[in-house]
Amino acid sequence: MKNLTTYGITLLAIMHYGFTLAQQTPTYSQYIYNTMTTNPGYTGSKGHWTALAMHRSQWVGVNGSPTTQNLSLDGPVSNAVGLGIHISNDALGPVNEIFTNINFSYSLKIDRDGKKLSFGLKGGGRVFNVDFTKGITENQDVTFLTDINSKFFPTIGAGIYYSSPKSYFGVSIPNFFSQEFYDASIQKIEVERIHFLFIGGAVFNFNKHIKLKPSFFIKKPQDTATIADIAMNALLKETLNLGVSYRFNTSISSILGLQLTPRLHAGYAYEMSSNNPRNNFGTHEIFLRFEFKSEKKTFEPAKFF
Numbered sequence: 418m419k420n421l422t423t424y425g426i427t428l429l430a431i432m433h434y435g436f437t438l439a440q441q442t443p444t445y446s447q448y449i450y451n452t453m454t455t456n457p458g459y460t461g462s463k464g465h466w467t468a469l470a471m472h473r474s475q476w477v478g479v480n481g482s483p484t485t486q487n488l489s490l491d492g493p494v495s496n497a498v499g500l501g502i503h504i505s506n507d508a509l510g511p512v513n514e515i516f517t518n519i520n521f522s523y524s525l526k527i528d529r530d531g532k533k534l535s536f537g538l539k540g541g542g543r544v545f546n547v548d549f550t551k552g553i554t555e556n557q558d559v560t561f562l563t564d565i566n567s568k569f570f571p572t573i574g575a576g577i578y579y580s581s582p583k584s585y586f587g588v589s590i591p592n593f594f595s596q597e598f599y600d601a602s603i604q605k606i607e608v609e610r611i612h613f614l615f616i617g618g619a620v621f622n623f624n625k626h627i628k629l630k631p632s633f634f635i636k637k638p639q640d641t642a643t644i645a646d647i648a649m650n651a652l653l654k655e656t657l658n659l660g661v662s663y664r665f666n667t668s669i670s671s672i673l674g675l676q677l678t679p680r681l682h683a684g685y686a687y688e689m690s691s692n693n694p695r696n697n698f699g700t701h702e703i704f705l706r707f708e709f710k711s712e713k714k715t716f717e718p719a720k721f722f
Contacts, residue, residue, distance in 0.1 A: 445473060445485075446662055446670040446686035446702050448616070448634045448646065453491050453520055454503050455614055455634070456587040457537030458578030460522040461499020463708070466492030471704035475688075478698045481510040492709070497524050499535075515544045518572055535578040537589070543570045545597065570596040576614075586617040610639040628652040630660075648672070658684070667691060668700070682706045 445451050451471060452459040469489045476482035484507075491501025501520035506513070518541030524533045547565040576589030596609050618632030629651055636644040650660030650672065658674030669691050674684040688700035 444636075444644065444664075445471070446688050446700070447471070447672060447674075447684055447704060449618065449630075449632055449648065449650070450674075450682075450684060450704055450706060451487065451489075452587075452616065453489055453501050454487065454505070455591070455616055456576035456578050456589040457501075457520040457539040457574060458522050458535040458576040458587055458589065460491045460501040460520040460535075460537055461493040462522070462524070462533075462535065462578070462580060464493060465711070466490065466709040468707045468709070469704060470706075471702070473700065473702040475700040476698045477701060482698070483507070483509040487704075491520060498522065499524070503539075503541075511547055511549050513546045513548075516572070517541045518574075522578070530581070532581045533579070535580070537576040537578060539572070539574045539576075539591075541572045543572055543596070544568070545570060565597075568597070570594065583621075584617075584619040587615070589614045610641060612639070613637040623651070626654050650674075662686070662688075663691070670700075670702075680708050680710055682708075 448455060450469065467490070469487065471485075471487040473485040474482070475484065486506045487503070488505075489501060489503040491499060493499050499520075499522040501522075503516070503518045503520065505516040507516070508514075518539045520537060520539045522535050522537040524535040526533055545565060545568045547563075549564055571594065572592050574589065574591040574593065576587055578587040578589075579585060591612055591614060592609075593611065595611060613636075615635040615637070616633070618630055621629045623629050629649065632648045632650070634646040634648075638644075644664065644667075646662055646664045648660055648662035648670075650658055652658050656676045658672070660672035660674075662670040662672060664670075667690070668688050670686050670688040672684070672686045674682060676682050682705070684704045684706075686700075686702040688702070
């Protein structure tokens with residue numbers, strides 16, 4: 418408990434300065450289950466192949482609100498090498514984007530206690546479509562109301578991921594290229610800035626039946642405001658996960674996860690605005706994760722990250 422308190426105080430101190438929301442890339446409440454899309458160094462780190470399907474509906478009831486669907490598959494191909502693929506469909510207002518990326522990781526063992534340092538690369542592309550005839554915009558400035566049909570942007574990203582049996586930390590750049598994106602706040606096409614992503618967390622045994630996991634996710638677009646999440650999850654008897662996540666100055670989420678079978682895990686999150694709860698439309702996020710474990714591994718305790 419002393420270590421848990423120290424970790425929490427340190428984490429809050431790091432992230433005490435002004436965090437605001439700026440949506441250039443998809444954001445998730447349950448980012449701890451979607452780590453490969455954040456950092457390619459995580460690819461294959463669970464030690465077996467894992468498939469994940471996730472859907473997010475943001476600001477339900479608002480015309481043109483963001484929706485995202487994710488499919489990913491990753492696993493080890495040797496003791497040191499991991500491979501993965503990630504496909505995402507993201508819609509926001511008049512824009513639809515499809516991301517496809519291949520992930521590669523190479524891991525070095527630091528010691529015999531399970532500490533590893535992994536280096537990851539990802540490559541692929543994004544298909545960008547804008548259709549202003551949908552009418553999902555209030556800005557009628559004809560100088561930018563030009564549709565974009567299936568414009569392709571290449572993607573190259575990299576990340577470093579450190580892990581031990583009880584903690585992890587990673588830093589990554591999801592794309593080294595500055596490319597066009599749709600800025601919903603001003604309803605026009607802008608140039609996307611390079612993002613720096615930071616993730617981290619630790620697992621503590623509260624007692625023999627409960628594990629606690631504080632975690633954080635920081636997204637720092639170059640020359641713009643930072644987006645930051647902190648979360649606390651509790652795993653009960655390796656089966657039920659209950660958690661809460663807070664995105665600074667933006668939203669708060671409640672998280673529910675259930676290990677349905679030794680191989681199948683399901684999760685749900687509900688996110689609401691922390692700025693104006695009276696005018697809250699709510700956000701829903703669900704996922705299913707299937708782990709291709711051997712029969713022997715299905716009886717091992719669940720890895721909490």
